[in-house]
Amino acid sequence: MDDIIDLGEYLRKRDEADKAPRTAFAVWGGDGERSRFALPLWRVVYLAGGSRGALVWIPSGDDRPARLRPLVVLDVTEDPARIRFPAGLVHGMKDAAAPTLREKGEEGLAVYLGEQDGRRWFLVVDELGERPPETEAAGQGRARDDILFLAGECAGRLFFRGFATEVGEAPERE
Secondary structure: OOOOOOHHHHHHHHHHHHOOOOOOOEEEOOOHHHHHHHHHHHHHHHHHOOOEEEEEEEEOOOOOOOOOEEEEEEEOOOOOOOOOOOHHHOOOOOOOOOOEEEEEOOOEEEEEEEEEOOEEEEEEEEOOOOOOOOOOOOOOHHHHHHHHHHHHHHHHHHHHOOHHHOOOOOOOOO
């Protein structure tokens, strides 16, 4: 009689399976022409298995920034979009050549995009979880190539369309 059926455990598992996954498509800072960043950001977030992604900047001379300043944020798990990202994602990327991808485990990944007008720009994805079955780890193989390609697309829009020069300060909310 060691194998007692636990109906409570069965019901909990069934209820969890019936719950719809918590999803969103919340964009912050994607007004007007900036909305063109939403699709490549979504694709990078998907490939990396993250919960949100953004184009962020830090002052050029700041080697260990306390915060990342967002230009555009796409959050696929919460609405409204959360705009604060862990600054540690970009620590130590001062001498990086564009584009450089660095993954920090489940914390996230960052791609250095370049520097202009006293700002260093990055594409970041955080809260990495389970990746789609058809993708490899973000830092390897085709997924890495696709992420770098999409980062280059974002960098092209950012620098050649002038978005990097029309930046204001992000609000101090979460």
